Amino acid sequence: MLNPARVRSYQHLTAGDLVPPTSPRVFFEPADTETGVWVARDLITDGCSVLDLGAGSGAAAAAMARAGAARVHGIDSGRETVAWAAEHYASPGGDPRVTIAHADFARLTTEELLATAPAPLPRPLVVTSNPPYVPLAERADARRPSISGGPDGLKWAPAIIGHARALDSDLGLTIASYSTPRRAVHLLRDAGYRVRGITLCPLPLGEFTLRHLERILALEQSGEAVLWRRPDDLTPAYFILGLACRRAHRHPDVPDPTGDDLMRLLRTAARSRTTRLETLDAPRQITHHVPLRVLDLPAATVRTHW
Numbered sequence: 001m002l003n004p005a006r007v008r009s010y011q012h013l014t015a016g017d018l019v020p021p022t023s024p025r026v027f028f029e030p031a032d033t034e035t036g037v038w039v040a041r042d043l044i045t046d047g048c049s050v051l052d053l054g055a056g057s058g059a060a061a062a063a064m065a066r067a068g069a070a071r072v073h074g075i076d077s078g079r080e081t082v083a084w085a086a087e088h089y090a091s092p093g094g095d096p097r098v099t100i101a102h103a104d105f106a107r108l109t110t111e112e113l114l115a116t117a118p119a120p121l122p123r124p125l126v127v128t129s130n131p132p133y134v135p136l137a138e139r140a141d142a143r144r145p146s147i148s149g150g151p152d153g154l155k156w157a158p159a160i161i162g163h164a165r166a167l168d169s170d171l172g173l174t175i176a177s178y179s180t181p182r183r184a185v186h187l188l189r190d191a192g193y194r195v196r197g198i199t200l201c202p203l204p205l206g207e208f209t210l211r212h213l214e215r216i217l218a219l220e221q222s223g224e225a226v227l228w229r230r231p232d233d234l235t236p237a238y239f240i241l242g243l244a245c246r247r248a249h250r251h252p253d254v255p256d257p258t259g260d261d262l263m264r265l266l267r268t269a270a271r272s273r274t275t276r277l278e279t280l281d282a283p284r285q286i287t288h289h290v291p292l293r294v295l296d297l298p299a300a301t302v303r304t305h306w
């Protein structure tokens with residue numbers, strides 16, 4: 001994981017995608033969305049379809065179509081979110097490659113999930129998800145469904161990985177440096193996935209997360225989470241962590257990072273003083289080498305978590 005590629009501006013979201021939705025119940029976190037699209041792009045091939053679980057505002061689905069997917073079908077459980085996505089990205093006047101459905105992917109079988117699409121999705125099929133991933137105590141978890149990831153930040157990961165495995169699809173998963181990344185890799189490996197590309201993007205913690213840091217701090221103390229604490233900034237930040245994963249049986253002999261490798265990478269990044277994550281340029285003792293991308297994006301003035 002040497003010589004990371006660096007991106008200094010939004011490459012996938014358009015100017016319109018960067019305008020905050022008028023509804024406060026539509027998730028809006030541009031850096032998070034841009035990271036998820038980069039992960040999908042690492043997996044998209046000509047003629048493929050994307051099944052986007054937890055599609056949010058629909059901006060990611062539209063960007064994935066622009067990035068080369070023949071079809072993108074998004075699923076989300078937020079009614080206002082889906083209404084926004086349908087109006088702005090999947091309306092009759094929008095991109096015909098993009099469709100959105102209201103459903104809870106964690107409650108559906110894989111067959112039921114596919115049936116929410118208005119027409120069969122062409123193969124090969126890539127599953128992507130940028131799910132809620134903030135570790136929160138039980139009393140806070142139910143108050144922000146768009147970010148609540150359970151006690152370890154991976155509440156939604158088993159369902160996402162299970163659907164992808166049932167479809168024998170490659171998988172793009174976006175979590176955070178505090179969402180027990182080591183356990184995430186273990187879940188992926190147990191399901192037959194290997195990490196083939198990593199995207200990192202530094203981001204300040206949101207206001208709600210800052211008020212409910214108990215679980216994150218406990219995970220950090222136990223060595224299962226990484227926060228970014230710069231000497232010149234008293235407010236901790238974190239890294240959005242995008243994992244482009246492929247089915248191991250298709251590439252059985254390609255080395256891939258373990259959970260420990262990933263934690264070492266994140267701790268190296270956390271020694272940086274700038275959003276460029278300059279410490280990643282130094283030689284490191286990391287066993288496996290996969291492409292690494294760093295997004296150093298302009299800060300958003302509005303971030304909406306419902």
